[in-house]
Structures are given as structure tokens and as C-alpha cells.
Amino acid sequence: MSFIYDFITRDKKRKPLPAKDRSNLPFAKLGFSFKEWHDSHINTHKWRNRRWAFLIFINVLFIVSFAFDLSILEGSLSGSRLIGIYLMDPFNSAQELVIDNRVGYLAILTTNFWIGFFVIMTFYWLLGGRAFCSWVCPYHFFAEMGEKARAYFIKKKKIRDKTYDVTVKYVFWVGFLLLAFLTKQLVFENLNPVGILSRSLIYGPGLALIWVVALLLYEVFGIKRFWCRYVCPIGTTYSIIGDVSPIGVKFDLDKCGYCTDCQDVCLVPHELWFVKKGAATKEVHFTGGDCTKCGLCIDVCYGEALSFGFKAPSYILGGEVKEEKELHPLEVPDEEKK
């Protein structure tokens, strides 16, 4: 097991690069003070607005498809059909496969099941794993609102933040699969707030919503993003494939001013560990599997040090990425300075 952990934390284990001098920070290079530089940035919430629009669009598409009997996006987030192409929830599929091996029903699983499973796995592998969470998952939307409510209560000093080890999600992931295997039942689907919320939106609300509301309240007043960060095995499945995904949030150390504002807005701050002064181990970093590709950090970044980018295959496998430095239009090349 430890080699998997080593692989996931491969960049963190390297020797950190020396922190940049104050004169080398992007605002100093441009001749501004930090405050001037900071105030010149207007946050347009570009990616957040796009993301919320997309999330609402997808979920409305589900609702509309059922309400008006359109064959666009049928089913729910547990399993659906997009214009005839099946899409399967990866963790549900994994549970099915685990149970099936025991009772020999694997052969009966339909072709559509396999199509749905592989389509969704490939799609989210290409688009960065947990992109599902922030771009599609309706529970995430409410949890994000909950996070805002929580920030308000923290400001009022009613509650305090405490972080836990996120690797516990793998324990839950294996645990839920084991439970499916032992009880021969899709145990997780009974607790899955994503499925419950999706079904409630599409087929009408039910009593099961009580569980979702309870979870949300716990996320606001108890442990921050308890379900999403530490439990949800759907997210963990996406996190595993997202770690080797070709897309990620690219971090350019050269453009970073060490303000760590991105970590403050980030929904999974442990993924942006490299933005702290002297923490980066490479010139170019990409966020790992837990990054939901929400774009909040990109919106907030003053120096455009963060952007969506493609990882080179060698980066995915753990190697160094050598890239030519792009010069800022106002910046004077090093050679001319001399």
C-alpha cells in the first residue's frame, strides 16, 4: 500500500526549492508594491460563474428530461443515459462488480453497464477526476454554500476550524466496498447524498432528504466539508483517476507572489500546499487528485500564476517538467539587465 501513498505524495517528498527573494517577486519585478499589485486585480469570478451555471444546467437538464419526457439526460446521477449513451456512477459500478464476483452474476451485466462504466471513467480521467464534484454534483453546490455559512460563523467566533487527515477517505473507500461484498447490498447507495439529492430533485422529494440536511448541518457546524473531504467514496474514486489525469490546475512558481489567497478560497486547501513560501519543490506544479478543478484559485490569483493546464506524460509519472519561461510583457529579460 505504501507505494501508492508514495506515488500520491511524490512531489511533496522532494527537496523544496529555495524561496524567492522579495526583489524576485512578480510585483517587485514590475516595480509595484504588494498593495498596488493586489488592488489592481479585479476578481470577475469567471470560473465560479461558469461552473455554477454548468452545474445548474446539468441538474436542470435531468429534471426537465423527466418532467417533459425528453430523451436528453435521463436517469439520475447514480446512472443515466445521455442521448442514448449510458453513464454509470463509478463507485456504484465498483460495488456491483465486487458483489457480482461472489454470486456469479457478472455475466448477466448488460453491455450498457460496461459502456456506461468505461465512458464515465475515460471522461473524468480526461477532465481531471474530481471535476465531477464541483461541476456536476448537486450536493457540492449546497456544501459550497454551507462553507460560506461556516465562514460567517467562524468570523463570529462561534466555531473553530480543525483539519484532519484526508487519507482516511481511502479507509472509507475500501470499507464501503467490503461492506457491499459482505452484506451483498449496495450499502453506500443508501447513504449517498449525491444520489438522494439527485433523485429528490428529479422524482420529487422524500424522507431521505433528512439525512442530506443533517449532513449539511454537520458540515456547517461540525467538521468542515466532512462528507466530501473525508468520506465520499465517489469522490475518492474520481480522486484516484484524477491523480493521473492529463488536466490540472497549473502553478507557475515564477509568477507567484506568496500571498496564499488561493489557499484561502480553495475547497481542498491541502492540494495547494505548494503555494506557501518555500514549499514548492518544482518550478511548475499541478494540483493532484483531490483538486476539483473548480477554478476559485484561478479567479483569485493576482499574478496569473494559476491556470488550467495540460500535464506532460512525464509529469504524471512523477518526472520533472522543463518548460521555457514565458516573459511578462513589461518584464525585462535577464540578459538585458546585465
Next chain:
Amino acid sequence: MAAKNVNISRRQFLKASASAVVSLAVVGSVAYYFKDKSEVEKTGIIRPPGSREEKEFLFACIKCGLCVQICPIHAIKLADWDSGLSYGTPYIDTNVQACDYSCDAIQCAETCPTAAINFQLFKNAGNKAIEDLTKKYNGNLPKNVNPFKVQIIAMKNADRMGVAKIPDSKQCLAYQGNGYHGKLGKTHSLLRPPGKTERLYIDEVDVNKEICDLCVAYCPIEGAIKLKDLGDKKFLPEITDACVGCGVCQMLCPTDPKAIVVEPFKELVNA
């Protein structure tokens, strides 16, 4: 200093894992306890046609609701916490809207990605019917024989959702020798009468029967139910082995409580 940090994070991880394992164990035992509780036992609550045996159904169904979407008469619903079934699984309430097989292709089974509702069953039955038909005519089908109709009938008869029963014959209007005059049904439900191509709403149709035989007249399966003459102006529907338990008779039965009800078929034989 570094070693100390590693120890702290390891201790934290072990602590979190321990609580994870404990909560998983609780969830697992609760799930195991309720597993045997979720059985289709109430009369009038049945699984969609072609559903696997309850125990297999519970792990095969991923609760996606595609069967709910595809059903043209909205007969299938998803179970909630209070319905006595496993949460999120599909069921048909035959009191409100029974399956009248009017989609002709058992679409809920065809659409199910995990074969919880097993389409293979219907496919095999349909194919076998066509094979038998071709054998019967030595490969030359006469023009008046429609192989698709034969196939559809064979598919309808391939699986039993339940079986109709008359718990108390004294309730039955025909047994009392009474007729029925009024609307075909009280609920706003859809039904395609046998032999017709269009569906109608049962609360919009008037019927006048000297002797009530709604369950017999509207049964979508040929030869599944007959009206037996008991003499002395007394009649009683008789259910044969052909009954697939679709529940149309229960939906249409005008008495309260219903004289004819559908009970889940326990000995489902799945291919």
C-alpha cells in the same frame, strides 16, 4: 522535529481510521439488519416485470430511476424510507397505477443497465416464440400472421410479477350478483384496453355492466382470468396459471376493500 510531526500525523490518521472503521461497522450491521426487512410483502406493491428475486434485486439495483423515466404510463415509482422497501428501489403500486404492458417491449427491463430488471428473460422468450413460429410454418410465414404480435405475447407471459388472488369472495360484486355502473376507475390512471391501440384515463370512461366483470374484460393477458358461473346469478372470477400479476384487475376493482388483489409471486424463476 520532523520525526515528531510524522508521528503526530500518523497518530491522527490512525485515530481517524479507527472512527471510520467503527462507523462503517455500524452502517454495515444496520444495513445487514434491514436487508431481511425489505421484502415485498404488502399486497399491491410489486416489483417491475422481470425483476430478480428480492435478495438479488437489492444488490443489482443501483437506484438510478431509468425504469421510472422510460415507463410510458408512470407505473413505476421509487421507494422512500417509509414505504417498507429498500430505499430508492422501484416498485409498482397496483392500487394506483398498474402495469398494463402497453409499452409492448417491456421497456423498463430493456433500459435497466445492471439487469436488476432482467431483459434477457423476455428476449429469450420472444426469440423462442419466433423460432417456434418459423418451425411451425417451415420458414414460410403466411401474410396474415404477424410474428411481432406473437413475440410480444410471449414476452408478456415470460415473467410473473405477482399473482392475483381473491381473498374474500363475498366482497366481489359478481359474487353478490351485482352489476357496476359508473366510472371505470376512481384514480387518474392510464390503461390500454386489450385489443385497442390507444390509452385512456380510467376516470374518464363510463361503464355499464349488468354483472361486474371489469377484471376479466380489461385483463391484458389472454386467458389469465375467466368469469365462472356458479349458478343462481352468482359469478366469480377464476385466475389461471397464465396470470402474470400485472395488477390491472386490482386497479379496476370497484369495491372497497378490493375484492381482487395482487400478491408478489414468491417462487420467481429467473433465467
